[in-house]
Amino acid sequence: QVQLVESGGGLVEPGGSLRLSCAASGFTFSRYAMSWYRQAPGKERSKVASITSVGAHANYGDSVEGRFTISRDNAKNMLYLQMDNVKPEDTAIYYCVARADRDYWGQGTQVTVSL
Numbered sequence: 001q002v003q004l005v006e007s008g009g010g011l012v013e014p015g016g017s018l019r020l021s022c023a024a025s026g027f028t029f030s031r032y033a034m035s036w037y038r039q040a041p042g043k044e045r046s047k048v049a050s051i052t053s054v055g056a057h058a059n060y061g062d063s064v065e066g067r068f069t070i071s072r073d074n075a076k077n078m079l080y081l082q083m084d085n086v087k088p089e090d091t092a093i094y095y096c097v098a099r100a101d102r103d104y105w106g107q108g109t110q111v112t113v114s115l
Helices: none
Strands: 003-007 010-012 018-025 033-039 046-051 058-060 068-073 078-083 092-099 103-105 109-113
Touching: 003 092, 018 033, 018 092, 018 109, 033 068, 033 078, 046 068, 046 078, 058 068
Parallel strands: 010 109
Antiparallel strands: 003 018, 018 078, 033 046, 033 092, 046 058, 068 078, 092 103, 092 109
């Protein structure tokens, strides 16, 4: 029922920018906080950013603070992650997560930062 579909990933060079999107359906999107997580090969999954239900507050992992911006458009059931000044260490699969009755995860979108 709950469906989260990420898009916008791809190959980007260091210092560049990328915008990830997450299309949500099957639940009342505006009721719940949302998060972006990422996981790189051989590393633990980590939280990138979270945003409250109406977008009033956001928080970020230390490694992305000042470079990434999480936002949402509740009228369109969309979650976004603007990634600026990307670094090779940002290479990972990025997941959209709905913090509902339980956590619901999308399938992820690959981001590769490389020359």
